[in-house]
Amino acid sequence: MDIRSELTQRFFRYLAVESQSDARSTSLPSTQGQQRLAALLASELQELGLDDIVLDDHATVTAVRRGTRMDSPKIGFIAHLDTADVGLSAIIRPQVLRFEGVDICLNAKDDIWLRTAEHPEIMPWGGHDIIFSNGTSVLGADNKAAIAVIMTLLARLPPDRDHGDIHIAFAPDEEIGMRGAKALDLARFACDFAYTIDCCELGEVVLETFNAATADIVFSGVSVHPMSAYGVMVNPLLMATDFIAGFDRNDTPERTKGRQGFFWFKELTSNDQEARLTVLIRDFDEDGLLKRKECLREAVRLAAAHYPSAKVSCVITDTYANIGQSMKADTRPAERLLAAMKALDIAPKIVPMRGGTDGSVLSARGIPTPNVFTGAYNFHSRFEFLPLDAFEKSYQTARLLCLS
Structure with a gap:
């Protein structure tokens, strides 16, 4: 043969x-x-x-x-x-x-x-x-x-x-x-x-x-019936979409090439209580990956400050090098x-x-x-x-x- x-x-x-x-x-x-x-x-x-x-x-x-x-x-x-x-x-x-x-x-x-x-x-x-x-x-x-x-x-x-x-x-x-x-x-x-x-x-x-990491972010909102929602409800889905909107639209897989890194907002699931967002972080340089991680953490801190009655948590895990x-x-x-x-x-x-x-x-x-x-x-x-x-x-x- x-x-x-x-x-x-x-x-x-x-x-x-x-x-x-x-x-x-x-x-x-x-x-x-x-x-x-x-x-x-x-x-x-x-x-x-x-x-x-x-x-x-x-x-x-x-x-x-x-x-x-x-x-x-x-x-x-x-x-x-x-x-x-x-x-x-x-x-x-x-x-x-x-x-x-x-x-x-x-x-x-x-x-x-x-x-x-x-x-x-x-x-x-x-x-x-x-x-x-x-x-x-x-x-x-x-x-x-x-x-x-x-x-x-x-x-x-x-x-x-x-x-x-x-x-x-x-x-x-x-x-x-x-x-x-x-x-x-x-x-x-x-x-x-x-x-x-x-x-x-x-x-x-x-x-x-790439150097790669994954961020798992949980937005814990405040769920109440719409009849008493005014000034109280915090919608976790809107928290997550506001969070995503704060990033540069050009810093994504579909708008980068060559040695450019990116944030990839990969998965979002939500209900009345919480939204879970998965973000993939990629960069060829180690320093670049560290800066991206810190950028994400800072965005989490800002989101938590913007919604004081809600909670935002973030866990970042290194995936490969x-x-x-x-x-x-x-x-x-x-x-x-x-x-x-x-x-x-x-x-x-x-x-x-x-x-x-x-x-x-x-x-x-x-x-x-x-x-x-x-x-x-x-x-x-x-x-x-x-x-x-x-x-x-x-x-x-x-x-x-x-x-x-």
Whole structure:
């Protein structure tokens, strides 16, 4: 079987296991589908002859492929089991279609088309075979393409093991706060540095991510019957909307780009008694994140002063950190990655990721972990797509990282 066929076959097999994460769940993993996928991968790793395979109750799978090069660094690969819940179907029906440079029908029954005018990023792939969903779900290349790359790599590494030790981790619930990476026992993933393979188009390299925090704000109002509300009632919903209105409308995800941070007013629920607001805070610079936290706290103080008969409370929790600091402390993972891409004639596109990966957590925990592209585009979208050429380039890059 050729590389593309094996990559595609494995990818489709992993897509057949529904593994959306669920942010409403407090368990780890948040969904049982991730446990099923973890069990499948552990079984396949056993068949491939890896050592120290562990599947724990949190659906985290770790293993080691022992090498014979004692002078080589111990490298790791980590990929996440979950697909993002973005309100689409959890059932993924992948298909390989030839893109001929014109609008392409993903689903004739539901009349779902990928329009080139709306998605010009597909235009360089005219004349190529591309994997799509049927338009009712995400494709799930984020991150099952990465799982397919890693498993194909392990199946095809030379039997003489002429490489250093290669550590593998598959972790749950990356899409909902990197919960799996935070719980990962690093004694089971004892590498010198690692790579996430996650999202990102052909050639994209991530050496920097956001610093991230989450603010949970509770507005406790004063609830009385409308007949006696004058001068007494304090509506918590209006408290929350007044609070939001006090921020710069241009300091939001949809109006910032590049290295600009933002406040994302993510969720608001309310009743007569209280309103709960979730705010995501993002900034590439540590000082910038600290200033944003203080800005939010000051807004909370002002809101409390404006409504003296009500209450406002705020809890801010750090979510993940910029991997950039660890990249400066240990340049080897980035150097090896860029050298591998140069050898494969892949032009690197080094981008500051306006988000985070499991590598953000691992880097903060002492394992420098940049991100390698899967080759996919439009992740978290029904129009996510994965060109087979880019998919194979991701595999080739991972392979060269092991053998160089």
